[in-house]
Amino acid sequence: MENQPVQTPVVPKLNEKLPVQKISLAAKAKRSFLRQRYLYLLLLPGFLYFLIYKYIPMLGLVLAFKDYNPFQGIIESPWVGFAHFEKIFSNSDVLQVIWNTLSLSFLQIVFAFPVPIILAIMLNEVRSQTFKRIVQSVIYLPHFLSWVVVVGITVIFLRSEGLINSILMAAGLDSIPFLTNPAFFQPLIVLQVIWKEAGWGTIIFLAALSGINPQLYEAAIMDGAGRLKQIWYITLPALKSTILILLILRLGNVLDSGFEQIFLMLNPFNMDVGNVLDTFVYFKGIQQADYGFATAVGLFKGVVGLILVVTANRLAKRFGQEGLY
Amino acid sequence: MHHRSIPDRILEGFNMLALLLIGFVMIFPFLYIFTVSFSSLSDFLNNDFLLWPKQWVTDAYEYILSSQNFLRSLGVTVFITIAGTIVNLFFTATMAYALARPIAGQRFFILFVLFTILFSAGMIPTYLVVKATGLLNSIWSLIIPVAISPFYLIVMRQFFLNIPEELHDAALIDGANEGQVFWKIVLPLSKPALAAFGLFYAVMHWNNYFTGILYLNDPSLWPIQVVLRQIVVINEPNSALGSTAAMLESPPPPETIQMAAILLATLPILLVYPFLQKHFAKGVMLGSVKG
Numbered sequence: 001m002e003n004q005p006v007q008t009p010v011v012p013k014l015n016e017k018l019p020v021q022k023i024s025l026a027a028k029a030k031r032s033f034l035r036q037r038y039l040y041l042l043l044l045p046g047f048l049y050f051l052i053y054k055y056i057p058m059l060g061l062v063l064a065f066k067d068y069n070p071f072q073g074i075i076e077s078p079w080v081g082f083a084h085f086e087k088i089f090s091n092s093d094v095l096q097v098i099w100n101t102l103s104l105s106f107l108q109i110v111f112a113f114p115v116p117i118i119l120a121i122m123l124n125e126v127r128s129q130t131f132k133r134i135v136q137s138v139i140y141l142p143h144f145l146s147w148v149v150v151v152g153i154t155v156i157f158l159r160s161e162g163l164i165n166s167i168l169m170a171a172g173l174d175s176i177p178f179l180t181n182p183a184f185f186q187p188l189i190v191l192q193v194i195w196k197e198a199g200w201g202t203i204i205f206l207a208a209l210s211g212i213n214p215q216l217y218e219a220a221i222m223d224g225a226g227r228l229k230q231i232w233y234i235t236l237p238a239l240k241s242t243i244l245i246l247l248i249l250r251l252g253n254v255l256d257s258g259f260e261q262i263f264l265m266l267n268p269f270n271m272d273v274g275n276v277l278d279t280f281v282y283f284k285g286i287q288q289a290d291y292g293f294a295t296a297v298g299l300f301k302g303v304v305g306l307i308l309v310v311t312a313n314r315l316a317k318r319f320g321q322e323g324l325y
Numbered sequence: 326m327h328h329r330s331i332p333d334r335i336l337e338g339f340n341m342l343a344l345l346l347i348g349f350v351m352i353f354p355f356l357y358i359f360t361v362s363f364s365s366l367s368d369f370l371n372n373d374f375l376l377w378p379k380q381w382v383t384d385a386y387e388y389i390l391s392s393q394n395f396l397r398s399l400g401v402t403v404f405i406t407i408a409g410t411i412v413n414l415f416f417t418a419t420m421a422y423a424l425a426r427p428i429a430g431q432r433f434f435i436l437f438v439l440f441t442i443l444f445s446a447g448m449i450p451t452y453l454v455v456k457a458t459g460l461l462n463s464i465w466s467l468i469i470p471v472a473i474s475p476f477y478l479i480v481m482r483q484f485f486l487n488i489p490e491e492l493h494d495a496a497l498i499d500g501a502n503e504g505q506v507f508w509k510i511v512l513p514l515s516k517p518a519l520a521a522f523g524l525f526y527a528v529m530h531w532n533n534y535f536t537g538i539l540y541l542n543d544p545s546l547w548p549i550q551v552v553l554r555q556i557v558v559i560n561e562p563n564s565a566l567g568s569t570a571a572m573l574e575s576p577p578p579p580e581t582i583q584m585a586a587i588l589l590a591t592l593p594i595l596l597v598y599p600f601l602q603k604h605f606a607k608g609v610m611l612g613s614v615k616g
Contacts, residue, residue: 033429036426036428036503038502038503038507039422039423039426039503040423040428041504042420042422042423042503042507043419043423043424043434045415045416045419046416046419046420046421046472046473047434047437049469049472050438050441050473050475052454053451053454053455053469053470054441054446056454057446057450057451057454059450060446060449060450060453061446061447061450063453074453122343122344125336125337125340126337126340126341126344127337131341134348135344135345135347135348137602138351138352139347139351140602141351141352141598142351144594144601145591145594146531146532146533146553146590147534148534148553148554148557148558148590149553149590151554151557151558152553152554152583153358155558155560156358156557156580156583156584156587157354195350195351199351226330226332226333227332227336227337228336259535260535264558278448281447281448282539285448285449286448286449286539291449294448295447295449295450298446298447298448298449298450299447301447302444302445302447305444306444310443
């Protein structure tokens with residue numbers, strides 16, 4: 001790999017086109033490069049990282065159009081055109097997986113997305129700074145736990161001899177097979193996301209709330225507004241643009257469903273409703289070594305995701321915000 | 326402030342009560358797991374709702390800490406966390422700084438980074454590159470392929486951009502080169518940012534479990550989260566811990582082993598959490614408001 005991929009081509013091109021300024025420009029470019037050589041040296045490790053582990057894999061996406069044969073390697077394996085992609089849309093498994101991915105995402109948007117907003121408003125209403133800080137410390141904590149721990153806690157509480165079922169049985173009720181009944185899969189995923197990330201999610205909303213001019217509240221109180229009216233007419237409007245932007249950006253990520261969490265929660269009982277695009281790619285590609293098809297599904301997800309995110313970002317910008325990039 | 330009507334006060338009371346309840350829901354699993362992990366089997370079986378150990382029994386901890394598998398995976402994770410965070414900070418800070426200075430091609434390099442946030446090649450092609458670069462079944466497969474989080478890179482660049490230009494100018498006039506400015510002036514000034522991102526990266530490494538399964542076939546290289554998954558989620562505490570059971574006449578019940586394992590594997594995060602607390606809000610808000 002070349003070390004300075006942008007610098008090298010620039011110099012000769014300028015030489016040819018502008019013969020009169022040739023020397024001065026070339027010298028200038030050379031001098032500026034020499035002056036900045038330390039910066040390029042600092043840039044190099046990161047640049048190589050992105051090149052090798054982010055961009056070279058993109059070349060590997062040709063696998064999606066090939067019938068991969070491990071003995072022939074990626075380059076020698078025969079081309080199959082769009083056969084894998086046709087398989088995506090004719091394979092009922094994949095269609096089910098796409099449906100699982102989308103429905104899980106929409107459940108999360110409906111049930112998990114609003115929670116940090118409500119929490120932030122509740123925290124904003126607390127007058128005691130000490131109380132507020134203690135509650136914040138506690139609700140941020142789950143964000144730093146691994147998914148293994150969160151799923152482990154779920155299993156410990158919900159298995160047949162776990163705390164919840166012990167309580168149910170002590171109350172004379174039947175125990176509930178939370179972990180094996182597929183009907184509980186999606187609600188559990190959403191609840192886990194709320195438990196782990198709701199507190200963390202309040203940060204951005206609290207930041208937006210800290211920017212509100214306190215005089216607005218004073219004026220509202222003068223006008224006789226109670227707390228609920230203050231929330232409705234001052235707090236919520238202050239959050240509106242942040243909510244809108246985050247919602248749009250979240251919509252751009254509907255195909256991402258949190259690989260680790262779902263992978264950990266999957267078992268033979270809930271595979272039909274729980275298998276999502278990411279886990280499907282893992283099972284097909286890594287476990288069954290069906291590289292071509294798995295790469296095609298991954299590429300499909302990546303391209304649709306890219307279109308969604310770019311569209312979402314453009315929408316966010318249209319609403320007068322900075323967007324993601 | 327001075328005129329708080331009665332409905333407002335009631336509302337406030339309810340609000341604080343609700344927040345206390347939410348906080349309790351967040352903390353309760355730990356309290357319960359902590360209690361059970363220190364309880365004897367009979368206390369655990371006889372009390373459906375243990376909230377504090379009746380007698381302190383440390384059998385489960387002794388059992389786990391006598392397991393070679395558990396200690397080895399803990400060692401692997403400690404190594405990955407320390408070495409990984411150093412690699413992360415080195416790669417991220419150097420590139421972020423170079424991109425914060427007026428270098429030729431800056432726009433290209435920034436787009437080069439941003440594009441990877443929007444689109445990635447996906448699991449299979451990345452796996453094949455990790456394999457081709459010889460990292461499969463090496464501990465470095467958990468470190469090198471995640472050397473930079475493009476998002477943290479952008480945020481750190483934003484931090485470097487906020488360092489006053491005059492500082493560079495003064496140093497450059499005094500005869501320092503860009504490298505010296507970076508190592509001797511900018512980095513020491515950036516300790517808060519490095520601490521914040523270092524902690525984020527460290528938590529990422531400590532909690533990493535999937536890449537362990539993906540890239541490491543050799544169980545002796547597995548990080549703690551993979552072993553924890555076997556102990557708790559797959560419910561095979563004894564096979565995951567190895568046969569230390571043979572040495573004990575009556576091994577502690579699997580329930581207490583599982584809960585003690587969760588607490589041991591989470592302990593480091595709980596210990597650094599106060600430091601995290603101090604830094605993360607700054608870290609998160611550094612770039613996200615005006616990214």
